[in-house]
Amino acid sequence: MSGFRGLGLAAWLAEQAQQLGIGRPTPVQAACIPPILQGRDCMGCAKTGSGKTAAFVLPVLQKLSEDPYGIFCLVLTPTRELAYQIAEQFRVLGKPLGLKDCIIVGGMDMVAQALELSRKPHVVIATPGRLADHLRSSRTFSLRKIKFLVLDEADRLLEQGCTDFTKDLEVILGAVPAARQTLLFSATLTDTLNELKSLAMNKPFFWESQAEVRTVDELVQRYLLVPERVKDAYLVHLIQTFQDEHEDWSIIIFTSTCKNCQILNMMLKKFNFPSVALHSMMKQKQRFAALAKFKSSVFKILIATDVAARGLDIPTVQVVINHNTPGLPKIYIHRVGRTARAGRHGLAITLVTQYDIHLVHAIEEQIKTKLQEFSVEERAVLGILTQVNVARRECEIKLEATDFDEKKEINKRKQMILEGKDPDLEAKRKAELAKIKKKNKQFRERVQQTLQEKKQLQLKRKLQKKARRQQRRSAKEEK
Ligand SMILES: Nc1ncnc2c1ncn2[C@@H]1O[C@H](COP(=O)(O)OP(=O)(O)OP(=O)(O)O)[C@@H](O)[C@H]1O
DSSP: OOHHHHTTOOHHHHHHHHHTTOOSOOHHHHHHHHHHHTTOOEEEEOOTTSOHHHHHHHHHHHHHHHSOOSSOEEEEOSSHHHHHHHHHHHHHHTGGGTOOEEEEOTTSOHHHHHHHHHTOOSEEEEOHHHHHHHHHHOOSOOOTTOSEEEEETHHHHHSBSSSBOHHHHHHHHHHSOSSSEEEEEESOOGGGHHHHHHHOOSSOEEEEOOOSSSSOTTEEEEEEEOOGGGHHHHHHHHHHHHHHHOSSOOEEEEOSOHHHHHHHHHHHHHTTOOEEEEOTTSOHHHHHHHHHHHHTTSSSEEEEOGGGTSSOOOTTOOEEEESSOOSSHHHHHHHHTTSSOTTOOEEEEEEEOTTOHHHHHHHHHHHTOOOEEOOOOHHHHHHHHHHHHHHHHHHHHHHHTTTHHHHHHHHHHHHHHHTTOOHHHHHHHHHHHHHHHHHHHHHHHHHHHHHHHHHHHHHHHHHHHHHHHHHHHHHHHHO
């Protein structure tokens, strides 16, 4: 027996997978499915696009079919879009079971979600913040009987990035039973291995792909050294070239902030490129709509912040452009992993300014590959430079006239309230802290000034003494 049947999966499930093009197990699936079926906890670390999702979805479905009840499995994931994608995999692979799933993410109606949770779905796929909110406020559902807890992109869930999940995870871990199977997956698990081990205590099985290079072989990785102020002209030139040279093309551009994402999108539209933005300051419905239109190739360019860096599986993406060099190698690995998935080829180009060279070295060291330089026709870039810079400035002015920054402030306040903080109190605290810092600085400056004055005085006295001594000596000589 070979394939998925050989790993211990039932015929109906192997057949269902086959129908969806999942015929032969990938290495992470071959390694992790048998121990999961044996009841062990599992930590799986494999490259982007290597099929980690099916590595947990398939054994969970098999176990569910043997003893179906709700709520059987809880999957946590860092982003809302990813939650929908995972739910889709459960739905299509679990169709013969009549699987009931439920997605619990922020930005969607909480009452409707509470109702769905009370109907005991087999699988709940959630982002930690919204699920913790439900646990804090509702008694209409229980996670006390779950068999599986899955943490997809587990390292992201545990790290304390700009969205810190720690408090929400504490609430969730307090609500799930100790006797459960815990499955942890990511392309970058190793940094947080110790924290992860404390979560998976049931004879955890750890599997990591053996390849030294951390990115896939099918991915061509290039960098382009550009001065900061001509970055956008290079970007426009790159896109224009892909558009001219390829019939069927699709690009993701990653950028550092929501504001830059918005400006780049406005700017590319000025050049008639079919682009769409995805960032956390958009309403959730707009986020889903943008992604759906990109997936269906209505828009060929997706400009996104790191909200889209992990997990998204869009097979048509051929190129990833990093408009900024990622500050962490781990983020680079996930971003470029949006292309060259499941054996396909892809290209990643990172725009690097003179200030980012150390970041490229750190990336190269982590991924164990040297990035090669990408060559472009400099003259063509210079030819559009003024036009692009003017377009960008116009977009910046246009955005400044909207309430974009104000919205950001409102969102910040909302986030604080959700975290149980009082935004006004926090602002007061911040102001007080700034005052104390200012006072300390002034005090330090005064001390410095006094010391300087003292030193100068000492020097002056020394010089006066020396002069007097010299005067006495000359007077003596004259006598
Ligand atoms: N055994 C298989 N054979 C062929 N295709 C597969 C197989 N398993 C999964 N796939 C496909 O490979 C693609 C990538 O899978 P998946 O999204 O699970 O990757 P991943 O390892 O989770 O990546 P990332 O780290 O980026 O989240 C999906 O389109 C999936 O349907």
